[in-house]
Amino acid sequence: MTIELLGVVWLSVELWSLSALVESGPLQLLPEALDSSFKPVPALTTIGMLVLFLAVGYVFAVADTDDMWVAGRSIGNVENGMAIGANWMSAASYLGMAALIALSGFYGLAFVVGWTAGYFILLIFMAAQMRRFGKYTAPDFVGDRFNSDSARAIAAITTLLLAFVYAVGQAVGMGLVGMYIFGADYTVLVVVMMAITVGYLALSGMLGATKNMALQYVILIIAFLVGLWAVGLAQGYSTFVPQIEYGALAADLGAEFTEPFRGDDSYYLWVATAFSLIVGTAGLPHVLVRFYTVENETIARWSCVWGLFFICVLYLSAPAFAAFGTDLYLSEFGQMWGEGGMSDAEADVIVVLAAQLAGLPTWLVGLVAAGGIAAAIATTSGLFIAGSSAMSHDIYTTILNPEATQRQQVLVGRLTIVGLGVITTLTALDPPALVGELVALAFALAGSVLFPMFFLGLWWENTNRQGALAGMITGLSIWVIATFNSVVPATIGFVGDLAGENNVFSTTLDTWVPAIGSAFVAVPIVFAVTIVVSKLTEEPPLETKLMVRQCHSPQPMGKDTTAEDVVEDSVVTDGGDVVLCEASQQATDERSEESEGPRDKSEAHDSRGEH
Amino acid sequence: MTPQADSTPDEQPPDGGGTSDSGRSNPHGSSGSESNPGDAATVHENTNYLEAEVNILRPSTPFMRDHLRLIWVGFLAWTLVIFGPVTATYVAPETMTETTFLGFPLHYFLVAIGGPGGALLLSVVYSWRRDRLDRKYGIDHDAPAGTPSQEASGDSEVATDGGVRETNVGRGSVDNTLSEDEPCDDKPYNDARYGDNGRHRRRS
Numbered sequence: 001m002t003i004e005l006l007g008v009v010w011l012s013v014e015l016w017s018l019s020a021l022v023e024s025g026p027l028q029l030l031p032e033a034l035d036s037s038f039k040p041v042p043a044l045t046t047i048g049m050l051v052l053f054l055a056v057g058y059v060f061a062v063a064d065t066d067d068m069w070v071a072g073r074s075i076g077n078v079e080n081g082m083a084i085g086a087n088w089m090s091a092a093s094y095l096g097m098a099a100l101i102a103l104s105g106f107y108g109l110a111f112v113v114g115w116t117a118g119y120f121i122l123l124i125f126m127a128a129q130m131r132r133f134g135k136y137t138a139p140d141f142v143g144d145r146f147n148s149d150s151a152r153a154i155a156a157i158t159t160l161l162l163a164f165v166y167a168v169g170q171a172v173g174m175g176l177v178g179m180y181i182f183g184a185d186y187t188v189l190v191v192v193m194m195a196i197t198v199g200y201l202a203l204s205g206m207l208g209a210t211k212n213m214a215l216q217y218v219i220l221i222i223a224f225l226v227g228l229w230a231v232g233l234a235q236g237y238s239t240f241v242p243q244i245e246y247g248a249l250a251a252d253l254g255a256e257f258t259e260p261f262r263g264d265d266s267y268y269l270w271v272a273t274a275f276s277l278i279v280g281t282a283g284l285p286h287v288l289v290r291f292y293t294v295e296n297e298t299i300a301r302w303s304c305v306w307g308l309f310f311i312c313v314l315y316l317s318a319p320a321f322a323a324f325g326t327d328l329y330l331s332e333f334g335q336m337w338g339e340g341g342m343s344d345a346e347a348d349v350i351v352v353l354a355a356q357l358a359g360l361p362t363w364l365v366g367l368v369a370a371g372g373i374a375a376a377i378a379t380t381s382g383l384f385i386a387g388s389s390a391m392s393h394d395i396y397t398t399i400l401n402p403e404a405t406q407r408q409q410v411l412v413g414r415l416t417i418v419g420l421g422v423i424t425t426l427t428a429l430d431p432p433a434l435v436g437e438l439v440a441l442a443f444a445l446a447g448s449v450l451f452p453m454f455f456l457g458l459w460w461e462n463t464n465r466q467g468a469l470a471g472m473i474t475g476l477s478i479w480v481i482a483t484f485n486s487v488v489p490a491t492i493g494f495v496g497d498l499a500g501e502n503n504v505f506s507t508t509l510d511t512w513v514p515a516i517g518s519a520f521v522a523v524p525i526v527f528a529v530t531i532v533v534s535k536l537t538e539e540p541p542l543e544t545k546l547m548v549r550q551c552h553s554p555q556p557m558g559k560d561t562t563a564e565d566v567v568e569d570s571v572v573t574d575g576g577d578v579v580l581c582e583a584s585q586q587a588t589d590e591r592s593e594e595s596e597g598p599r600d601k602s603e604a605h606d607s608r609g610e611h
Numbered sequence: 612m613t614p615q616a617d618s619t620p621d622e623q624p625p626d627g628g629g630t631s632d633s634g635r636s637n638p639h640g641s642s643g644s645e646s647n648p649g650d651a652a653t654v655h656e657n658t659n660y661l662e663a664e665v666n667i668l669r670p671s672t673p674f675m676r677d678h679l680r681l682i683w684v685g686f687l688a689w690t691l692v693i694f695g696p697v698t699a700t701y702v703a704p705e706t707m708t709e710t711t712f713l714g715f716p717l718h719y720f721l722v723a724i725g726g727p728g729g730a731l732l733l734s735v736v737y738s739w740r741r742d743r744l745d746r747k748y749g750i751d752h753d754a755p756a757g758t759p760s761q762e763a764s765g766d767s768e769v770a771t772d773g774g775v776r777e778t779n780v781g782r783g784s785v786d787n788t789l790s791e792d793e794p795c796d797d798k799p800y801n802d803a804r805y806g807d808n809g810r811h812r813r814r815s
Binding site: 106109110112113116117119120121123124125243244245247248249250251258259260261267270271274278296297298301302304305308309311312315316319458459460461462545546548549550551552553554555556567 | 719733
């Protein structure tokens with residue numbers, strides 16, 4: 001009932017925005033070199049993939065919130081690693097990475113490094129501790145660790161903002177690649193593709209999405225690797241290991257491809273960008289939520305390792321694809337860089353373009369293109385889940401309506417997904433930057449606001465509410481200022497007029513706090529602010545400290561136990577009369593009565609309800 | 612390194628340090644730690660982790676010390692692998708760009724392949740060493756509720772009382788095997804912490 005209603009609302013909003021745009025004559029992104037026409041076989045491949053995703057999603061469709069958010073916390077190493085990989089392999093990785101390497105050369109490698117190296121930081125400092133903390137979402141962690149609904153709200157707003165910025169990049173990717181397959185307008189394709197993603201998400205919860213993501217990873221990586229191998233073989237670039245064999249070609253492609261620190265891309269910018277992406281990785285809510293879905297901390301660690309492995313498979317291949325694409329483009333059009341060279345829109349589809357220019361059969365090019373679409377959908381669904389849970393769980397249930405029923409929560413969650421879908425679609429119609437750069441902005445945000453809270457929250461028990469609030473506000477401010485200085489003027493016309501020539505307000509600020517690498521400056525400042533304010537104010541309560549200690553204890557924890565449970569139990573025991581096992585037994589009974597779900601994994605949920 | 616926290620009087624610093632040293636110097640890592648698991652495991656059982664302060668700069672338990680040593684060594688190696696090549700390229704651009712390796716200019720190879728590959732390798736090494744640390748301290752994550760102390764304290768009687776059945780109904784059949792132990796998961800933990808006192812209380 002609700003779903004149908006939402007479907008109708010969604011459809012009418014989409015149709016309205018579509019007609020408004022067609023009337024006003026929207027700007028059209030057009031990768032000119034791309035063979036844009038309707039092709040039956042690739043279209044069927046794409047539709048087949050999407051139907052498969054929807055079918056899997058349908059089978060696992062659920063209406064129960066607990067299943068919707070963490071997939072029953074029952075997923076193993078490799079499967080969770082694949083889900084991490086699929087979540088990660090967004091349009092930014094699948095398409096945007098090769099685009100950045102092709103256009104920006106050595107600077108593009110900062111993205112390869114930043115988006116892989118961050119997993120090591122996540123692994124050694126956070127993955128297992130997060131699992132032990134055992135909360136559903138990033139706002140949950142921040143809210144419960146710092147005992148503050150304001151902190152929770154800031155984290156939730158950051159999560160929503162992240163989902164939005166990140167998803168814009170995905171929508172652009174879907175629209176551009178869709179042109180090769182369907183030949184329709186960019187505008188129409190963005191709208192249709194986003195409608196499909198949102199429709200799919202409204203039907204299936206995270207259990208469906210998780211199963212799905214392992215499947216999507218497999219399809220995705222096959223499409224990418226088969227495309228790469230075929231291009232390398234057809235053009236005689238490589239044989240079996242194109243990931244290594246493109247070396248000589250890269251050296252021949254010219255200074256632009258390999259020369260370090262050319263033009264504006266200084267050493268500082270390289271390091272700032274890589275750093276920003278690294279801390280962003282460790283602070284990204286839709287990545288962290290994957291660690292809540294596993295049974296214990298050992299699995300959390302190893303699925304992080306597997307996730308990095310699956311990501312590396314793609315990231316070692318992307319530069320090879322970029323090199324092949326660049327060489328093919330050069331021999332076809334003569335010029336690659338600068339005026340008259342490759343446009344941003346062409347760069348963003350370079351993976352598909354390389355396959356097409358290499359003369360591969362249409363069905364094979366179509367497979368590569370379909371993989372790009374699958375990549376975008378997989379990531380968008382993860383992001384929208386994180387965004388919708390931030391809204392329904394952290395803002396609506398915790399702050400606005402503590403009495404909310406499960407039905408209401410699900411409804412708010414779905415409405416958020418639809419809302420996010422609409423604004424993402426509208427923004428994607430006139431994107432301000434390359435897909436990869438858009439996504440990097442989201443990373444700078446996560447790195448500036450959330451990463452310091454996770455890190456200090458887990459590793460220094462005296463971090464308190466005041467420190468966290470001051471730190472998060474500082475981080476958010478730095479990100480907003482940097483983005484407003486460097487990105488907004490190029491996006492919104494009248495702001496650009498105000499900003500002047502280079503579309504930046506302050507060149508100095510843009511040099512030292514570039515929007516894409518703002519976390520490099522923000523993280524040390526936020527750390528300092530948080531620590532100083534925490535030291536100057538009252539220490540956090542003992543229960544909070546106990547929770548932090550429990551996160552680091554090497555003692556095994558039960559499958560569905562959170563640090564909070566353990567601390568509560570220990571407090572009960574200390575109190576004297578109550579027998580421990582009965583106390584925790586009671587808690588379990590209350591929980592199962594409340595949720596009435598097939599499984600009982602709502603500790604975080606219910607304890608919130610109780611207090 | 613840093614002074615022992617006052618709150619963990621049971622542990623004996625020489626023991627903890629000695630164990631970790633022998634574990635490190637022994638080339639056959641796992642067998643080394645198994646040959647004297649008693650020391651570390653005893654220290655572990657006598658440590659109340661909920662009373663040990665968490666501060667990344669001041670580890671307060673032997674386990675935390677060992678773990679942080681692993682973390683910091685890993686972090687240092689990671690910093691070199693990730694930011695070393697790009698810095699070297701900045702400092703000595705000619706050497707780095709003119710040297711070739713497998714056809715690549717050296718700087719390109721070290722960043723494009725060395726970076727992601729190095730991070731993956733370090734992750735594997737860290738996770739493997741971290742698992743070894745668990746073994747050294749006699750910790751088994753696969754059997755969270757099946758430790759001896761549980762049976763010793765007679766938990767199974769308590770766990771099979773009426774309440775559990777109700778819970779099982781709520782949970783469906785999937786979890787039957789687990790749920791019997793689950794409500795008492797943290798019990799061995801509490802036993803270790805409160806010793807006889809906790810046990811006595813439960814019996815009464």
